[in-house]
Amino acid sequence: METVRFTIDKKTIEVEKGTTILNAAKKAGIDIPSLCYFSLDGMKIENKPGGCRVCVVEVEGRRNLAPACATEVTDGMVVRTNSMRVLNARRTVLELILSDHPFDCLVCAKSGNCELQSLAHRMGVREIPYQGAQSTYRKDTSPSIIRDIDKCIMCRRCEMMCNDVQTVGALSAINRGFMAVVAPAFEMNLEKSPCTYCGQCVAVCP
Ligand code: SF4
Ligand code: SF4
Ligand code: FES
Incomplete structure (x- = not known):
């Protein structure tokens, strides 16, 4: 097994080549918050679109902060996970x-079991200083699943679950920017899609 040595929060550790900063940090007992990232360890399936940026860290020598879930550790890399710059950036994100x-x-039915809510508590976010347009997507109601897309944070875990694990292929990301959603093809309702109502997409939704 080829390995690399790197330093994270002043701890030097050795990990297998190809390991991401997020997974290497876990090995070192360092907790980096994450949101869009999801892994099914037993099946070696990972969802890491690198989209939410909640997991950003400082990498010495790089101008921009790096998403820990989508950045592989390299030999000699020096990472800081808890500098003021990192904490402020995560909070803004x-x-x-x-x-x-x-x-x-x-x-909300998810209240108390919501990763977004937990992160807000953890980071002490109580007020939102930004005001802008709000998504007003229609609700898609099927016999067993209600898709309330206004609450979607585009982590794409559901898409990974439906396509890579259940191999049904009922969901994919469509549209761009503010209009981007995860939905059945042609934005049809779930009821008209190949969905089998297995519920796995709901189970992984943060
Ligand atoms: S409930 Fe439907 S959309 Fe969700 S993972 Fe199962 S088949 Fe896919
Ligand atoms: S609906 Fe899908 S993309 Fe949106 S938050 Fe839930 S799992 Fe993530
Ligand atoms: S958890 Fe890393 S970008 Fe979302």
């Missing part, structure tokens, strides 16, 4: 995600 999220935690 979370505030921006929440700025386009319905403020209805009090009546």
Whole structure:
């Protein structure tokens, strides 16, 4: 096994070549927050679109912060996971995600079991300083699943689950920018898609 040595928060450790900063940090007992990242370890399947940027870290010699879930460790790399720059960036990222999220935690079925809510608590985000357009996508109601896309953070875990694990292929990312959604082809309702209502997409939705 080829390995690389790197330093993270002043700890020097050795990991298998190809390991991401996020997974290497876990090995070192360092907790980096994540949101879009998801792994099914037993099946060696990972969802790492690198889209949410909640996991950013500082890598010495790089101008921009790097997403820990999508950046592989290299020999001699020096990483900082808890500098003021990193903590401020993560907080801003979370505030921006929440700025386009319905403020209805009090009546939301996921409240208390919501990774976004937990992250907001963990980072001490209580108010959103940004105001902008809010998504107003139609709700898609099928016999057993309601897709309320206004709450979607585009982590794409559901897409990975439906395509790579269940191999049904009912979901994919469509549209761009603010209009981007994960939906059945041609934005048809789930009821008209090949969906089998296995519920696995719901189980991994943060
Ligand atoms: S419930 Fe439907 S859309 Fe969701 S993973 Fe199963 S088959 Fe795919
Ligand atoms: S609906 Fe899919 S893409 Fe949106 S938050 Fe849930 S798992 Fe992520
Ligand atoms: S968890 Fe790394 S970019 Fe989302």
